[in-house]
Structures are given as C-alpha cells and as structure tokens.
Amino acid sequence: MVLNPVISKLAGKLVVLASASPRRLEILRSAGLRFEVVPSWFKETLDKGLFKAPHEYAVETAKQKALEVARRMPFKHLKTPDIVIGADTIVSVDGMILEKPVDKHDAYRMLSSLSGKEHSVFTGVAIVLCHEKENEEVDYQLVDFYEETKVKFADLSEDMLWEYINSGEPMDKAGGYGIQALGGMLVEYVHGDFLNVVGFPLNHFCKQLHTQITPTASPAHKVCFYNSITKICRLLTLFIENLPIANFVSALPSTFPKTLQALFTASKLCLFDLLHSRPGLDAAQVAQEIKASEKGTECLLEACVSLGLLKSIEKVYENADLATDFLRSDAPFSLHGYLQHCNETMWPLFSHLESAVQEGTSQREKAFSKHMLQKTSSSSREGKLRFMKAMHSIAKITGKTIATAFDLSTYKSACDLGGCTGALAYEFAEAHPGLSVTVFDLPAVVELNEFFHPQHPDNRVSFVAGDFLKDELPKADLYILARILHDLPDEKVHILLSKIADACTAGCGLLLSEIFLDEDRRGPSRGLLQALSMSEGKQRSATEYSLLLKSHGFITAHIRHTDNLLDAMLFTLLQCFSDSAEILD
Numbered sequence: 001m002v003l004n005p006v007i008s009k010l011a012g013k014l015v016v017l018a019s020a021s022p023r024r025l026e027i028l029r030s031a032g033l034r035f036e037v038v039p040s041w042f043k044e045t046l047d048k049g050l051f052k053a054p055h056e057y058a059v060e061t062a063k064q065k066a067l068e069v070a071r072r073m074p075f076k077h078l079k080t081p082d083i084v085i086g087a088d089t090i091v092s093v094d095g096m097i098l099e100k101p102v103d104k105h106d107a108y109r110m111l112s113s114l115s116g117k118e119h120s121v122f123t124g125v126a127i128v129l130c131h132e133k134e135n136e137e138v139d140y141q142l143v144d145f146y147e148e149t150k151v152k153f154a155d156l157s158e159d160m161l162w163e164y165i166n167s168g169e170p171m172d173k174a175g176g177y178g179i180q181a182l183g184g185m186l187v188e189y190v191h192g193d194f195l196n197v198v199g200f201p202l203n204h205f206c207k208q209l210h211t212q213i214t215p216t217a218s219p220a221h222k223v224c225f226y227n228s229i230t231k232i233c234r235l236l237t238l239f240i241e242n243l244p245i246a247n248f249v250s251a252l253p254s255t256f257p258k259t260l261q262a263l264f265t266a267s268k269l270c271l272f273d274l275l276h277s278r279p280g281l282d283a284a285q286v287a288q289e290i291k292a293s294e295k296g297t298e299c300l301l302e303a304c305v306s307l308g309l310l311k312s313i314e315k316v317y318e319n320a321d322l323a324t325d326f327l328r329s330d331a332p333f334s335l336h337g338y339l340q341h342c343n344e345t346m347w348p349l350f351s352h353l354e355s356a357v358q359e360g361t362s363q364r365e366k367a368f369s370k371h372m373l374q375k376t377s378s379s380s381r382e383g384k385l386r387f388m389k390a391m392h393s394i395a396k397i398t399g400k401t402i403a404t405a406f407d408l409s410t411y412k413s414a415c416d417l418g419g420c421t422g423a424l425a426y427e428f429a430e431a432h433p434g435l436s437v438t439v440f441d442l443p444a445v446v447e448l449n450e451f452f453h454p455q456h457p458d459n460r461v462s463f464v465a466g467d468f469l470k471d472e473l474p475k476a477d478l479y480i481l482a483r484i485l486h487d488l489p490d491e492k493v494h495i496l497l498s499k500i501a502d503a504c505t506a507g508c509g510l511l512l513s514e515i516f517l518d519e520d521r522r523g524p525s526r527g528l529l530q531a532l533s534m535s536e537g538k539q540r541s542a543t544e545y546s547l548l549l550k551s552h553g554f555i556t557a558h559i560r561h562t563d564n565l566l567d568a569m570l571f572t573l574l575q576c577f578s579d580s581a582e583i584l585d
C-alpha cells in the first residue's frame with residue numbers, strides 16, 4: 001500500500017495546505033496527513049485565453065496559490081514551511097472553463113450547460129518544496145500535475161435546477177455542483193478519481209510524493225530570521241523605497257520623510273566615511289571636518305544614533321555595524337551611490353508624483369533646476385556616473401544572489417547585456433569558475449568603468465562597447481538581462497529579444513533578473529512603486545515574462561524568487577524565431 005508510507009514520510013515536516021476549501025482539508029486529514037492551513041491570497045484571475053488546454057490553467061493557478069503562501073510565510077508567519085500544497089479545481093465543458101458561480105444566475109448558466117452531457121473535472125495540484133539555504137534564503141522546487149475525471153449529468157429539468165440552486169450548495173463549488181452531497185443526485189456516471197471531482201486527487205498526489213520527497217529529517221518549525229546582511233539590505237531598501245517598516249523606524253509614517261532626509265544628508269556629507277577613518281570624534285570635531293554648523297551637526301549625529309546608524313559613547317561618535325557595512329562609500333556592499341541617486345534624482349521626481357499621475361508625463365523639467373537637469377541627465381558625464389554608481393550599488397547587493405540562483409555549469413561564456421560597471425559580471429565569474437563573462441554596454445558607459453575598480457579583478461570578465469539595440473551582440477552560451485526589460489518600451493523589448501534569439505543557437509540560455517510582480521499585481525510594493533517612476537517600460541509578473549520570452553523561442557527552465565530585491569528566471573532557447581509574426585503584443 002503506497003499511501004501510509006508516503007504520508008508518514010512527511011512526519012516532522014511543516015506541511016501547509018494553501019487552500020480554504022473544506023473538502024481538501026477533509027480529504028487530506030482523513031488520509032492521516034498532519035498540516036497547517038494557510039489559505040492563499042492569490043486571486044484566480046489568470047487570463048484563460050493564454051492557456052492552450054483547460055488543465056494548464058488549473059495547474060498554473062494551483063502553482064500561483066501555493067507559491068504565494070510559500071513566499072508569504074517566512075515574512076508574515078516567521079517560519080518557512082517544508083512543503084506547500086496548492087490546488088485548483090475547474091469544470092470544462094464545450095471549450096469553456098467553469099469555476100465557482102458568482103451568483104444564482106451564474107450557477108443556472110453553468111448547470112444548464114452541463115445538463116445531459118459529459119464534462120471533465122480537472123484539478124491542478126502544485127507541491128512547492130521549500131529549501132532554506134545557509135544564508136537563509138529559500139529555494140523553491142515545484143512539482144505539479146493534474147488529474148482529469150469525466151462526469152456525466154442526467155437531463156435536468158428547470159424545477160430540479162432551481163431547487164438545487166436554491167439549496168445553496170452550488171455557490172462555493174466549481175461548475176456549481178458538489179458531487180459529494182446533493183449534487184450526487186444529478187450524476188449518471190463518473191469515470192476516474194471521485195476525490196478529484198470533490199477537489200483533491202489523493203491517489204495521484206501520493207504517487208507524486210512517493211517519487212519526489214526524500215525522507216530527510218527537518219525541524220518541524222523552522223523560525224526564519226534573516227542574517228544581518230540580508231536583513232539590513234532589505235530594511236534599508238524597503239526604507240528607501242517608502243514602505244512602512246515600523247520595526248526599523250518607530251512611529252512611521254510621521255517621521256518617515258525626516259528619517260530619509262537624515263540618512264541622505266549624513267550620506268551626502270560623508271559622515272559615515274569620516275567616522276570610519278576617524279572613529280571617536282565629538283560633534284564639534286565632526287562639524288569642523290564636514291564644514292557644517294556645530295548645532296546642526298550635533299542634531300544630525302543624535303538623529304543617526306536614534307536610527308541605529310551611529311553609536312555614541314560619552315558624546316563621541318562612531319559608525320554602527322549598519323553604517324560600516326552599507327553606508328560608507330567604499331564598503332563592499334555600499335549603498336552610497338544608490339542613496340545619492342535617491343536623494344538627488346528620485347526624491348525631487350517623487351515630490352512631483354501628483355502631477356506625474358495627473359499628466360502621465362515625465363516631471364524632470366519641473367523637478368529640477370537647469371543646473372540639476374544637466375547634473376542628472378543621462379546624456380551628461382556627471383549624470384551617467386551618478387546613475388552608474390546607483391546601479392553599481394544595486395548590482396553589488398543583489399549580484400551574488402542572482403549569480404548563484406541556478407546551476408550554470410553547462411555554460412562556458414556569458415554576456416551581460418547592459419552590464420554597466422561589471423559588478424554583476426564579477427559575481428558570475430566568482431560563482432562559476434568555468435565561466436567567462438563579457439559586459440556589453442554603451443561606449444560612454446564602458447569608458448567610465450575606470451571609476452569602479454572591482455575588489456577581486458578577474459581576467460574572465462571583459463568589456464565590449466556597443467548598443468544592444470543596434471550592434472551585433474557578442475557570442476555567448478548564456479545571455480544575462482538584469483534590470484533591463486522593465487525599462488524598455490515594448491517595441492525595443494522585442495528588438496532586443498529577437499537579437500538575442502538570433503545570436504543564440506539551440507540550447508543557449510537567457511538569464512532574466514527583474515522584480516517579478518505577483519500574478520494578481522498586488523505586490524511586491526517595491527515593483528509597483530518603481531513603476532511610478534517609469535515613463536516607458538512596464539513591470540511584469542513571472543508568467544508575463546515567460547510568455548514574452550516564449551514568443552521569441554525561449555522556454556522557462558527555472559524561476560527563483562529571491563527576496564533580495566530582484567528575482568531571476570533561467571530560459572533555454574528551443575528554436576530560433578526570426579519571424580516577427582511570432583511576436584506577441
């Protein structure tokens with residue numbers, strides 16, 4: 001008997017059912033499985049037209065339900081599950097997909113379309129296996145499958161239909177009926193797994209578990225605490241991107257703008273650099289060094305102490321770990337460049353958000369004086385350098401996570417398109433000893449690279465100047481597109497992807513790194529807030545990126561949601577598409 005050993009394999013693991021369906025709970029409880037129920041917040045709103053077959057829709061919805069819970073739990077429940085189970089049941093008849101009816105008339109429409117006919121019930125199931133890595137990031141491994149059961153309804157008279165609808169039973173059930181209760185009276189035959197119709201294909205599930213789950217012991221309740229680096233990066237970045245992180249700064253949002261400005265000002269005045277090279281200065285000495293008033297400097301120092309950025313012992317100051325690790329300009333994970341960009345570019349732009357929303361146009365002219373327009377313009381050397389410093393900060397913080405997201409051992413050469421200062425390329429070279437990486441970026445960007453000396457230079461990283469929309473791309477087995485696509489208008493996205501597909505041979509890879517929006521576009525906030533400052537591009541979900549890349553011949557191989565600002569997806573080229581008719585809008 002396969003069931004018992006399978007269920008007992010899960011003993012000691014934190015198993016979570018990402019479903020509010022009482023039937024699923026009952027089926028799995030009766031089988032002896034011990035689990036917690038955390039209903040998914042994923043809204044079943046995927047575009048059905050995008051799926052070739054009904055079961056693909058059910059499987060994708062099940063995946064999204066389970067992934068949403070798997071990703072939410074470490075933050076909201078402070079524990080990482082071992083296994084999350086999601087499911088979605090749909091009824092399919094005459095090419096239509098029927099879900100739960102929205103009202104009685106909808107139930108009538110559904111039931112009358114089933115009357116006297118055979119239909120299919122599909123349940124898509126996703127099992128997400130969560131592996132917490134040493135750095136406490138979580139790796140998600142997905143197993144999915146579906147089960148089909150055929151059901152034939154008797155001819156239903158109007159009276160029967162309305163009597164059944166008025167019983168209230170149809171409302172929370174796919175297709176508007178419950179085969180396990182009154183709805184059983186409408187059914188002439190069932191071919192296949194009965195429990196699949198009720199909402200969960202138990203037999204198929206156990207078979208999958210049997211082959212997919214290895215019986216390694218794991219603590220029942222792993223409490224997820226971020227290690228300090230991940231935590232500080234996250235907090236600081238959320239902080240900068242305007243999210244309510246009440247643990248870090250109390251009494252938000254009233255203190256929020258003041259906190260940000262204190263951070264920006266301290267960073268701009270190089271306070272953290274000064275206290276790194278000369279710890280133990282008092283307010284008067286600091287004031288003298290940064291050429292500022294004594295009173296103002298003292299207020300700023302005290303504010304920074306209250307924010308946990310500085311420490312003070314008997315009126316002398318030194319950097320707290322947070323400042324040492326992230327805020328001094330030469331820290332390995334320095335946010336200095338990014339803070340400067342936020343202060344001098346993002347802040348003025350966002351203070352014109354109201355008119356940006358009203359007019360739907362860039363507010364640069366309004367937000368900046370002539371002098372600042374020049375300083376922040378991407379066509380000026382200073383503006384370019386400023387932007388490069390900001391991108392360099394982000395690449396340093398996210399680089400390792402992206403570079404180690406996938407097994408890339410089959411690739412020998414990579415090309416980071418728009419790779420800017422090479423910060424990401426160096427991470428890839430360090431993480432993959434067999435990989436050479438070419439950074440391809442505009443001549444004016446490559447020229448300025450002398451300002452960014454890598455900590456560990458590596459002769460497997462080289463720079464080639466060119467325009468990825470116009471020039472021939474360097475040959476590589478793997479193309480990297482990190483934070484590029486979201487910023488481009490659709491036509492440029494397609495030009496770039498076509499060029500990559502043309503440069504690739506079958507089996508070549510494409511690694512995409514972006515913020516992936518939740519499928520229902522309810523988060524993450526950092527992606528949706530970033531969209532407010534984008535005039536041309538577009539934020540997309542993982543499914544949208546998959547479909548976009550698929551239209552150029554790339555198929556999704558792996559997805560990684562990293563919780564370190566950027567997510568990543570690895571694609572493989574199946575065949576080369578040069579025909580623009582293949583391109584989806």
Ligand SMILES: Cc1cn([C@@H]2O[C@H](COP(=O)(O)OP(=O)(O)OP(=O)(O)O)[C@@H](O)[C@H]2O)c(=O)[nH]c1=O
Nearest residue numbers: 019020021023088089173174177178179197198199
């Ligand atoms: C055909 C049929 C369906 N159902 C129920 O229909 C819901 C489908 O909806 P779902 O979207 O898959 O699930 P949900 O109930 O919204 O829960 P969740 O997993 O949180 O989305 C599930 O409940 C199933 O049992 C029955 O109880 N009996 C039947 O004969």
